Amino acid sequence: xxxxxxxxxxxxxxxxxxxxxxxxxxxxxxxxxxxxxxxxxxxxxxxxxxxxxxxxxxxxxxxxxxxxxxxxxxxxxxxxxxxxxxxxxxxxxxxxxxxxxxxxxxxxxxxxxxxxxxxxxxxxxxxxxxxxxxxxxxxxxxxxxxxxxxxxxxxxxxxxxxxxxxxxxxxxxxxxxxxxxxxxxxxxxxxxxxxxxxxxxxxxxxxxxxxxxxxxxxxxxxxxxxxxxxxxxxxxxxxxxxxxxxxxxxxxxxx
Numbered sequence: 001x002x003x004x005x006x007x008x009x010x011x012x013x014x015x016x017x018x019x020x021x022x023x024x025x026x027x028x029x030x031x032x033x034x035x036x037x038x039x040x041x042x043x044x045x046x047x048x049x050x051x052x053x054x055x056x057x058x059x060x061x062x063x064x065x066x067x068x069x070x071x072x073x074x075x076x077x078x079x080x081x082x083x084x085x086x087x088x089x090x091x092x093x094x095x096x097x098x099x100x101x102x103x104x105x106x107x108x109x110x111x112x113x114x115x116x117x118x119x120x121x122x123x124x125x126x127x128x129x130x131x132x133x134x135x136x137x138x139x140x141x142x143x144x145x146x147x148x149x150x151x152x153x154x155x156x157x158x159x160x161x162x163x164x165x166x167x168x169x170x171x172x173x174x175x176x177x178x179x180x181x182x183x184x185x186x187x188x189x190x191x192x193x194x195x196x197x198x199x200x201x202x203x204x205x206x207x208x209x210x211x212x213x214x215x216x217x218x219x220x221x222x223x224x225x226x227x228x229x230x231x232x233x234x235x236x237x238x239x240x241x242x243x244x245x246x247x248x249x250x251x252x253x254x255x
Contacts, residue, residue: 001066006087007080012066013059013088014041018050024255025094028058029085029112031103031127031237032183033166033176035065039102043238052247057097059088061105069175076182078104082112089119098250100124102237103210104183107132111187113195122253123199124246127233131211132187133219139180146177161234192219198253199223202242204231224249 001012014036017023026049030039036058040046049056060067061081070076085108089097099120101109106128113120125132137158145151145159146166154160166173199220203213205227213225226245228236236242 004088004091006084006091009062009070009084010068011059011062011084011088012036013057014046015055015057015092016046016050017055018053020053023050023053023055024250025055025057025089025092025097026250027085027089027094027097027099028056029081029099029101029105029108030058030061030064031101031105032180033064033162033169033171034102035060035169037065038169039105039237045238045243048243048247052250054098054250057088057092059084061108063175063179064171069172071174071178073178073182076179078108078111078183078185079115081108081183082115085109085112086116086119095119096121096255098122098124098255100246101126101128103127103233107183107185107187110192110195113197114191117197120197121255122250123195123197124249125199125201125216126242127203127207127210127236128216129201129203129211129213129225130215131209132216133189133192134211135184135186136209136211139184143177143180146173146180165234189219192216193221195220196222198249200226200246200249202226202228202236202245204228204233204236204239206230206232207236209233
């Protein structure tokens with residue numbers, strides 16, 4: 001792991017070139033309560049991209065993983081997290097990259113596409129469809145679950161799931177509880193329509209969080225939907241068919 005400083009945070013990142021030499025960069029932005037390792041290394045994305053000749057880059061979002069934490073809700077807007085992603089590309093001297101996000105990371109990627117369009121060559125939104133516009137449900141119970149003294153008292157099903165995930169990844173639950181409140185900013189249909197980069201919207205057919213991939217793709221001028229058959233929100237990210245479709249998408253849309 002390496003670190004860079006931005007906006008008062010020390011942000012941890014991993015940058016791996018393929019064995020074949022310099023490859024086109026792919027910047028990956030992980031989801032809520034996850035990390036670069038949980039979302040991208042463990043499910044095999046780094047290996048998949050490196051084996052295909054791409055430079056794989058991922059970082060721990062502020063409040064997550066090995067990056068520094070804040071307990072101020074205002075620090076966790078998608079726009080501010082998108083500025084971290086853009087700053088990492090600047091830190092690495094990369095002018096333009098493929099950008100792929102999962103769930104919250106896809107939301108951050110969308111904001112990055114509007115704030116730094118010249119840096120974003122293509123977009124992959126995993127685990128986020130029309131929820132980018134409509135929202136992804138009531139997350140206040142998840143914040144409550146993260147802060148509960150005794151996880152056995154949590155009755156909210158999704159809250160139990162995210163609390164277990166946060167405990168498993170040994171996350172700072174207080175930082176995550178603040179993050180979930182600050183990071184949910186939606187995007188208007190008009191703003192989504194301004195995202196002109198080639199985009200792939202990939203959502204599991206059993207995902208009850210993301211919202212429709214087709215509905216989001218229909219709002220964008222250059223987007224395609226991909227349905228990850230039989231996968232829910234937690235399991236879609238490592239799906240082999242998803243990886244293969246992303247590689248095809250990059251071949252169709254080179255830097």
